[in-house]
Amino acid sequence: MPFRWNPELRPEDITPEELFRQRRRFMKSAALVGVGAVLGMESLEAAETSAPLGEVRSGVVTLNEKQTPFADASGYCNFYELGTGKEDPSRQADRLVTKPWSVLIDGEVGRPGRISLEELIKPHPLEERVYRMRCVEAWSMVIPWVGFSLGALLQRFEPGPKAQYVSFETILDPERLPGQKRDILEWPYREGLRLDEAMHPLTMLAVGMYGRVLPNQNGAPLRLVVPWKYGFKSIKSIVRITLTEQQPVTSWNAHAPGEYGFYANVNPAVSHPRWDQSRERRIGEFLRRETLPFNGYGEQVAGLYTGMDLTRFF
Amino acid sequence: MVGWRRLVWLIGLIPLGWLLLGLWQNTLGANPVERMIRFCGDWALWWLLMTLAVSPLRRLPGWSGLIRFRRLLGLLSLFYALLHVSGYVVLDHFFSWETIWRDILKRPYITVGLMAFLLLVPLGVTSTRAWMQRLGRHWGALHRLIYPASVLVMGHYVLMIKADYRAAFVYGVILAGLLGWRVVSVVVRSG
Numbered sequence: 245m246p247f248r249w250n251p252e253l254r255p256e257d258i259t260p261e262e263l264f265r266q267r268r269r270f271m272k273s274a275a276l277v278g279v280g281a282v283l284g285m286e287s288l289e290a291a292e293t294s295a296p297l298g299e300v301r302s303g304v305v306t307l308n309e310k311q312t313p314f315a316d317a318s319g320y321c322n323f324y325e326l327g328t329g330k331e332d333p334s335r336q337a338d339r340l341v342t343k344p345w346s347v348l349i350d351g352e353v354g355r356p357g358r359i360s361l362e363e364l365i366k367p368h369p370l371e372e373r374v375y376r377m378r379c380v381e382a383w384s385m386v387i388p389w390v391g392f393s394l395g396a397l398l399q400r401f402e403p404g405p406k407a408q409y410v411s412f413e414t415i416l417d418p419e420r421l422p423g424q425k426r427d428i429l430e431w432p433y434r435e436g437l438r439l440d441e442a443m444h445p446l447t448m449l450a451v452g453m454y455g456r457v458l459p460n461q462n463g464a465p466l467r468l469v470v471p472w473k474y475g476f477k478s479i480k481s482i483v484r485i486t487l488t489e490q491q492p493v494t495s496w497n498a499h500a501p502g503e504y505g506f507y508a509n510v511n512p513a514v515s516h517p518r519w520d521q522s523r524e525r526r527i528g529e530f531l532r533r534e535t536l537p538f539n540g541y542g543e544q545v546a547g548l549y550t551g552m553d554l555t556r557f558f
Numbered sequence: 559m560v561g562w563r564r565l566v567w568l569i570g571l572i573p574l575g576w577l578l579l580g581l582w583q584n585t586l587g588a589n590p591v592e593r594m595i596r597f598c599g600d601w602a603l604w605w606l607l608m609t610l611a612v613s614p615l616r617r618l619p620g621w622s623g624l625i626r627f628r629r630l631l632g633l634l635s636l637f638y639a640l641l642h643v644s645g646y647v648v649l650d651h652f653f654s655w656e657t658i659w660r661d662i663l664k665r666p667y668i669t670v671g672l673m674a675f676l677l678l679v680p681l682g683v684t685s686t687r688a689w690m691q692r693l694g695r696h697w698g699a700l701h702r703l704i705y706p707a708s709v710l711v712m713g714h715y716v717l718m719i720k721a722d723y724r725a726a727f728v729y730g731v732i733l734a735g736l737l738g739w740r741v742v743s744v745v746v747r748s749g
């Protein structure tokens with residue numbers, strides 16, 4: 245197995261003591277107390293200068309592959325709300341206002357309501373997980389995310405017996421987000437997962453990457469990361485999480501159902517009318533590499549789909 | 559006026575120079591292969607539109623000299639299309655003919671792009687004075703292939719787009735104007 249998955253951390257997996265103290269010192273010198281306060285900081289316009297995060301347990305999921313440079317992961321993005329070019333989102337990142345931020349949690353949950361970002365994150369220890377990210381456009385990256393399991397969050401709000409799916413919405417702010425002034429897609433951007441996919445321990449909500457607060461163009465302040473699905477499933481800048489009984493509408497699927505399925509599991513065997521999915525270009529590499537089924541996470545997640553025809557439910 | 563033509567050639571090489579400089583200085587972003595392919599595709603299209611603009615523009619008083627540059631502009635379009643297609647074959651798929659063949663069969667924007675390219679190549683080959691003389695009056699007929707080729711290029715572009723049709727719309731309107739002008743002038747002349 246090329247990556248190591250360690251939900252139960254051993255002592256050696258936790259951030260080395262010295263590094264830990266250095267981070268502490270930095271945080272003190274910056275007069276920032278507690279993760280919530282750091283998260284509340286707006287990520288600065290230049291991607292390289294986004295604020296560091298507080299205490300993060302590293303090594304929760306590691307990957308024995310070279311990480312994509314931060315400049316590439318934060319400079320080459322798809323985030324149509326901030327422009328359709330790959331470099332538009334980083335250029336226009338400061339149009340997205342991430343403070344104050346709250347998330348509405350509703351639908352089939354025992355405890356619905358609106359919750360501030362700080363309250364939402366507070367109970368969850370932050371973990372670093374290094375995941376492959378495979379875009380449907382046949383390029384990929386390796387990114388160290390910081391966040392926590394979506395499942396842990398959902399448990400807090402007590403999914404009801406009728407909950408079958410989870411639906412997510414990105415912020416809708418056409419006044420500020422230039423892309424939303426034009427009907428490229430139907431806004432707000434929506435994504436969804438089946439509840440068992442959402443509860444899978446690999447599925448995470450990220451608040452940072454590379455040890456820092458998420459840059460706006462990467463979906464600050466809160467985004468989904470589902471490493472075995474094409475990148476468009478990993479919705480950015482989430483303001484609403486709804487548990488539903490019916491399969492929710494998702495943006496790209498609604499835009500072109502023949503091209504983008506609801507499941508969108510990385511699958512080299514299912515062709516796409518636009519891109520050959522059998523291989524991918526890892527950003528920073530010249531020759532393409534083979535694409536792995538479920539993006540290399542088959543051992544963990546293939547069981548979610550036993551008995552399903554994945555060429556039909558693509 | 560060979561001097562002017564040489565100048566246009568040199569201007570035509572500026573985009574390529576810019577690309578090579580970017581490659582050299584590593585300023586082409588996270589995905590330089592994609593950047594290069596798109597850049598050359600854009601320039602192939604732009605030179606093509608400029609080529610098509612010569613005939614209408616030279617009717618303007620004092621612009622008749624423009625005709626001198628028409629073949630040159632067409633060749634520049636083919637040159638960048640060649641770079642574009644080589645970029646796809648060499649940089650994008652590194653001679654993986656199996657993948658390329660599958661792309662041609664399965665991906666309409668590639669199929670249509672190839673058709674456009676196959677129409678443009680003979681125009682480039684027969685652009686020399688010797689071929690002009692050899693083909694005589696057929697030369698003009700052959701070179702009318704630029705019309706279907708330009709429509710196919712537009713189709714290639716539109717089929718490639720995921721969701722944002724803005725730029726393609728602008729080029730589509732320009733192309734429709736350039737081709738529409740020809741239809742109108744034929745009708746006017748024969749009517």
Ligand code: HEM
Binds near residue numbers: 602643671675
């Ligand atoms: C065998 C022929 C061709 C192949 C295989 C091909 C391939 C491609 C590919 C792979 C892309 C980029 C798609 C992407 O990045 O998602 C593209 C875009 C494009 N191609 Fe072609 N192409 C061909 C012929 C042509 C020709 C003849 C022209 C023009 C004269 C042309 C103009 C364009 C343009 C304008 C774009 C869009 C660039 C942009 O997005 O800015 N292509 N083509």
